[in-house]
Amino acid sequence: MTFMAPIAVPATITERREDERYRRVLATGKLNLDGCEMFCFVRDLSVGGAKIETLTVPMIGQQLQFEMRGLGPCTAQVVWNRGFLVGLAFDSPQDLATVSDRGTRQGYCARAPRFATNRLAQFRVAGSLVAVELVDLSAGGARLRGAGLIRPDTPGCLILDGIPPRAGFVRWTRDGDIGFKFAPILDLPTLMQILT
Template identity: 35%
Template sequence: MLPIAAVPIAIASIAASSTIPIERRRGERAATVFTIGKISFDGRSLPCMVRDLSEGGMRIQLPAPPPPGARVLIEMRGLDPRLARVRWAVGHEAGLSFDLRCCPADIFAARTSRSGRIARQPRFPLRRAVPLLIDNRPIPAMIENISVGGARLTLSEPLEDGRQGVLGLTLGDRDGVAGTICWARDDSCGFRFVQPISSVTLAVTLDSVGLS
């Protein structure tokens, strides 16, 4: 895999800028979120950071936002895929307006189901053959999908839950990602990263290799 350069995001300067348009209906309040979303446009699906959410839209952050007027599909934990339009884009941030308004309180409530299970972070397809190093022994594996917190793998041999290892994948400046097998079924398993990767690193990875 080709090395991927870090893409700096000037969060402080963007947040402090007074030029970012704010388009909300009168009386509409935005809730601060700071969670990972999934935005799809131009045949691509990329992770983004959802900064705030209101009934009519959201403010997101990603390395290269789509231009104003673009039609996108957006989702996040607790929010099913929803059509939206880009109203403004400044630097690495963009404001989206939903086609159909939502209820933020319902979204936050849906993030945890009645059974107590937390809704999953968005997954992104990434077919990549990599070694999984377990006890200093490389095991051939295929990445099926990836999120900021982990990956689904197909393995050449079954492994049990709780095994720790290193996935031979370069993400940003990380050459190999440490993690733990959190579930295993037949020849598939879930590999939870010890340290989540950033949405920027994941977005640049998916976009640059053309697998999003």
């Protein structure tokens, strides 16, 4: 879920940005740097840029592609970094109305960025344990191949080496694949551990 609240900047602080920014966005995002996909959390967002948190910190001045739910992909430049926090300046202003849109416009449904993977996993559903392929992954869920026919809303548990089992439920089934929604969503270290 994306939450946005405007920041009130005290008069004693010199604010260099001309556009209004939003704090506590708490959305997941994807960076693409020279063909390498990296996961990030979006902490602040404005039409001109974003503050993100990522475990692989790009260098100041690097150009990259940024994507998040309802926005992107768009090109950006790294303008600062402190620890795991990174400041991005978008190459062109972005329309933030789509970020908070949850499908209210006909035919539109914003979704979190997906990361392709080909890991093997186990899926526990209806008392059975099935070997599956993890096709793609986001903080909110995964696409699984090989689980068989499973009805939507069926609870299940995804089991991957190195992380605790992740509970959730089946959202959709199509052409032998299922969409599995995590409850709760994955945190940054867990998602990075799965993707590396």
